[in-house]
Amino acid sequence: MSIELVDVHKAFGANEVLKGFTLSIKDGETTTIIGGSGSGKSVALKHIVGLLRPDQGEVWVDEHNISRLDQGSLYRLRRNVGYVFQFAALFDSMTIAENVGMGLRRMEDFPEDQIPARVSECLELVDLGGYEDRLPSQLSGGQKKRAGLARAIATRPKYILYDEPTTGLDPVTTAVIDEMIVRMSDELDVTGVVISHDMKSAFRISDRVAMLYDGVIRIDGTPDEVRASEDPVVKGFIEGRPELMGFAT
């Protein structure tokens, strides 16, 4: 197992978001965590990269217990993890090239003079070649997400975490982003963890799908297994039928 969350509990004040979240993510696979808005998907993802620490439970990445790592070790480990934020989180005072090169500048063993070439290569990979000198404010929503993806892959990470990569995008741009996530997995051989509530996307890009419901994983399986589930909560969610999940309609 490359990433493992074991019995993770996390609360914000009285709001207990994760109540024993357990999930194993295998090397080379793309796993999508689905679940309703506010169910704690992003909270779970942030635990993987140490942006949040569990109140209880353990988070293992490459056999390191994230909660027990000192700051230096955590930053070293993060160089193996690319994170694509929901709204891209590009640094708005920097050009796209500077944004994409940020991670590379923190790698002592990466020569400074090779940064521009790597930046251009990553931007080409996400079909943003020639956008180096633009500012984030000059890009559309889909382009920003792709620039965020270029920034995440620049350091050649072993893992890429995608926080709702297609939320708010039109169907065509969604398909483009989906295709890129699949391409990242195939061409760069990365392990992907995707947060989404877009079922079409989830089934298109995933090797495995896990559903987070009421703070725990309700189902974890291949897309076909999840599709075939008779669990009313799972079925209700993927078919968009709240009455099956016990919600009044």
Added chain:
Amino acid sequence: MASLNGYVESLGRTAISSVSAVGRTGFLGIDALRALRKVSLWAPHLLGQMARVGVESVPIALFIATFTGIVLALQASYTFTGAVPLYFVGTLVGKTMILELGPVLTGLALSGRVGANIAAEIGTMRVTEQIDALETLAYEPVAYLIVPRILAGAIMFPMVVILADAIGIVAGLGASMALLDLSAPQFMRGVRLFFEPFDVQFSIIKSITFGITVTSVGCSFGFHTRGGAEGVGRATTRAVVISSMIILVLDAFWAAVLLR
């Protein structure tokens, strides 16, 4: 009775939240001290922040100092008329600008300009997840964002304040020459009469602590911003209010400690 209870509760909540904000700022300050050793993260941004915190604040500081110097000269003359030799106008303008009004008025003005700017910028970075992005890219946010701003405040505030002190005195001199029956040598005699080099040291010490206060409170409120655009607005306002209050408390503290 119910409204009184509500008022007391609201007052209590404000007090608790203000104390906890000061506590958070203290902890962030300790983190910033620890992050000082990560020179490669903060050093490249120090000059830029010094320009933003210091150089860009010079016009407002000089504007305030100019009018303060003029008003001080005129008020002193009004107060002294017939009772005290007029050259004491120079004494009052010099002493008051250097010991009190130069540092305090500049500190308060810069808490609005610099503190609000820092809180809004870092707060926006927080709510748009740019600070989280820094973390995932292995940049320690405290070293990268906070340290250069606090250092810039500590270095540049005294420079702006000394400039403001000087301009305030020059403006007082100008007003005395133009509007009062006082010559430049007389005014300068008054300035020199009770001048102590320690006065300037006192002004510098105060302004260093004001600079650290304004920038660290701005950083702290920005860094702990929650809740989107509304949260950024709230953080910005509170940063200005709290840093202004701390400036006034520090002003009294330094007077009690160093002027007795």
